[in-house]
Amino acid sequence: MSLVVVGSVAYDCVETPHGKVDRMLGGAxxxxxxxxxxxxxxxIVGVVGDDFDPQDEAFLRSxxxxxxxxxxxxxxxxxxxxxxxxxxNDRTTLQTDLNVFADFQPKLPVAYRSHPYLFLGNIQPSLQxxxxxxxxxxxxxxxDTMNYWINGFRDELLETLKGWDFLLINDSEARLxxxxxxxxxxxxxxxxxxxxxxxxxxxxxxxxxxxxxSYFVVPGYLLEEVFDPTGAGDCFAGGFVGYLAxxxxxxxxGHIDRRxxxxxxxxxxxxxxxxxxxxxxxRFRTLTRGxxxxxxxxxxxxxxx
Amino acid sequence: MSLVVVGSVAYDCVETPHGKVDRMLGGAxxxxxxxxxxxxxxxIVGVVGDDFDPQDEAFLRSxxxxxxxxxxxxxxxxxxxxxxxxxxNDRTTLQTDLNVFADFQPKLPVAYRSHPYLFLGNIQPSLQxxxxxxxxxxxxxxxDTMNYWINGFRDELLETLKGWDFLLINDSEARLxxxxxxxxxxxxxxxxxxxxxxxxxxxxxxxxxxxxxSYFVVPGYLLEEVFDPTGAGDCFAGGFVGYLAxxxxxxxxGHIDRRxxxxxxxxxxxxxxxxxxxxxxxRFRTLTRGxxxxxxxxxxxxxxx
Numbered sequence: 001m002s003l004v005v006v007g008s009v010a011y012d013c014v015e016t017p018h019g020k021v022d023r024m025l026g027g028a029x030x031x032x033x034x035x036x037x038x039x040x041x042x043x044i045v046g047v048v049g050d051d052f053d054p055q056d057e058a059f060l061r062s063x064x065x066x067x068x069x070x071x072x073x074x075x076x077x078x079x080x081x082x083x084x085x086x087x088x089n090d091r092t093t094l095q096t097d098l099n100v101f102a103d104f105q106p107k108l109p110v111a112y113r114s115h116p117y118l119f120l121g122n123i124q125p126s127l128q129x130x131x132x133x134x135x136x137x138x139x140x141x142x143x144d145t146m147n148y149w150i151n152g153f154r155d156e157l158l159e160t161l162k163g164w165d166f167l168l169i170n171d172s173e174a175r176l177x178x179x180x181x182x183x184x185x186x187x188x189x190x191x192x193x194x195x196x197x198x199x200x201x202x203x204x205x206x207x208x209x210x211x212x213x214s215y216f217v218v219p220g221y222l223l224e225e226v227f228d229p230t231g232a233g234d235c236f237a238g239g240f241v242g243y244l245a246x247x248x249x250x251x252x253x254g255h256i257d258r259r260x261x262x263x264x265x266x267x268x269x270x271x272x273x274x275x276x277x278x279x280x281x282x283r284f285r286t287l288t289r290g291x292x293x294x295x296x297x298x299x300x301x302x303x304x305x
Numbered sequence: 306m307s308l309v310v311v312g313s314v315a316y317d318c319v320e321t322p323h324g325k326v327d328r329m330l331g332g333a334x335x336x337x338x339x340x341x342x343x344x345x346x347x348x349i350v351g352v353v354g355d356d357f358d359p360q361d362e363a364f365l366r367s368x369x370x371x372x373x374x375x376x377x378x379x380x381x382x383x384x385x386x387x388x389x390x391x392x393x394n395d396r397t398t399l400q401t402d403l404n405v406f407a408d409f410q411p412k413l414p415v416a417y418r419s420h421p422y423l424f425l426g427n428i429q430p431s432l433q434x435x436x437x438x439x440x441x442x443x444x445x446x447x448x449d450t451m452n453y454w455i456n457g458f459r460d461e462l463l464e465t466l467k468g469w470d471f472l473l474i475n476d477s478e479a480r481l482x483x484x485x486x487x488x489x490x491x492x493x494x495x496x497x498x499x500x501x502x503x504x505x506x507x508x509x510x511x512x513x514x515x516x517x518x519s520y521f522v523v524p525g526y527l528l529e530e531v532f533d534p535t536g537a538g539d540c541f542a543g544g545f546v547g548y549l550a551x552x553x554x555x556x557x558x559g560h561i562d563r564r565x566x567x568x569x570x571x572x573x574x575x576x577x578x579x580x581x582x583x584x585x586x587x588r589f590r591t592l593t594r595g596x597x598x599x600x601x602x603x604x605x606x607x608x609x610x
């Protein structure tokens with residue numbers, strides 16, 4: 001069932017120990033949508049400048065992603081540049097030009113408003129809330145945030161979280177948001193803020209899902225070679241929500257079988273792992289659903305006991 | 306079936322954010338043996354000074370640990386003192402007095418030589434080899450090592466590893482030993498050195514097991530409170546070898562069902578998690594096999610999908 005994804009569409013310049021690409025398609029919304037497109041019909045809400053390459057547009061369309069909500073305005077597309085450390089566990093931002101993204105006011109096409117699934121990428125919390133309010137009755141709403149909003153827009157963020165069914169952040173964000181170092185205690189605090197489901201991403205160490213009455217932990221997939229980790233967390237998000245949307249689950253209902261939530265975390269992990277195998281979004285130019293399901297089975301093999 | 310454990314028996318002074326204990330029973334051999342004693346009959350080979358407290362000896366005996374191989378010599382028992390960082394991911398050694406451990410020459414009682422299982426704690430690699438040579442025909446031999454031996458006694462260590470069925474080290478040691486940053490490639494190199502099974506401990510992030518044809522990864526157990534991580538890795542080792550010895554598996558045979566190896570890693574993780582719940586060896590004063598098996602089942606619940 002249809003998923004709406006809101007967030008940044010960008011051009012990235014990325015350098016890793018494996019090489020450098022000066023300008024490639026990127027942005028959280030792009031990665032999330034490419035990833036979720038393997039599971040469910042995906043609709044983008046974002047903004048690009050008039051420099052947006054028709055080939056990139058064609059690539060997104062080739063994944064059956066609906067671009068009606070991708071506004072094109074005069075100016076330049078959001079640009080980000082960064083370099084990774086030798087072990088790729090750290091990265092340094094060299095340049096951030098918000099460009100047309102600075103005035104992003106997400107507008108939902110009428111056709112999107114009745115879609116059942118909504119994922120709000122990492123943007124200003126009150127903008128996230130405005131988008132949510134434009135939807136008629138989503139079966140689930142969730143999203144991402146980051147240290148910038150947690151530190152500087154805490155009250156707005158807490159107000160926004162009240163309306164979410166799930167939150168998907170990384171471990172340092174979970175610690176910052178909750179004020180707890182221990183992740184189990186951090187999760188308990190965050191579940192008090194509104195969402196009934198919390199997913200914490202831990203990079204190479206995997207991911208965790210917390211609900212009031214249960215939790216699930218999965219280790220990261222062991223890649224022999226990480227080419228470029230850019231977008232891996234967003235691809236995780238796309239796999240997680242994409243799978244839930246594919247199954248038509250209703251996170252509000254409360255009776256969702258926890259195994260399905262666990263599988264959604266696995267599909268998230270699978271998509272994050274594929275993302276790292278090539279630069280930028282390149283892995284998604286060839287990736288098939290068959291490869292995705294094979295890696296899902298591989299997770300079973302190396303975690304079963 | 307009977308397991309022989311060789312290594313340090315010590316007194317520790319430990320400070321964590323939860324408190325400080327000036328002198329408590331410790332040492333790798335102690336933790337390994339206490340942990341394995343829940344699974345199989347365990348025999349210690351070690352050395353203590355004449356300051357070794359009869360109450361500590363009584364505690365080990367209460368866990369049915371055989372102390373015939375625990376030599377008592379004039380002088381002081383090995384003493385170690387350390388302090389943990391606020392998040393307990395780092396620790397600083399304040400004092401290391403080898404004392405009687407400096408001249409440790411492991412002597413295997415005759416009764417131990419035909420025992421089927423041997424775990425060689427972290428001591429000089431050629432001493433580890435000498436112990437191995439005294440055993441008549443162990444069904445498996447394995448052990449631990451550390452950066453000090455990897456850096457300074459590499460040739461001796463490599464010679465020793467040739468005779469081992471498994472090696473159990475942490476991630477930084479695996480990287481140092483193999484010269485590879487990527488753990489999957491590191492594992493492949495280490496399996497070329499002799500052992501057919503490699504276990505890599507990753508602290509709070511869990512553990513991995515590698516064999517030529519398969520691997521297994523488990524996340525760490527989420528504790529709400531870590532009191533004192535001292536000995537957790539050794540307790541992991543004790544659970545791992547203890548379970549294999551309990552089942553009577555023969556790691557040499559090659560036909561061992563990989564599920565049993567996976568379960569051994571889970572029991573290792575279970576024992577490591579319990580160790581952190583109280584200072585030093587204190588958790589083992591009350592821990593029951595029932596609690597261990599309940600936590601094993603809990604691992605199933607939070608990892609199944």
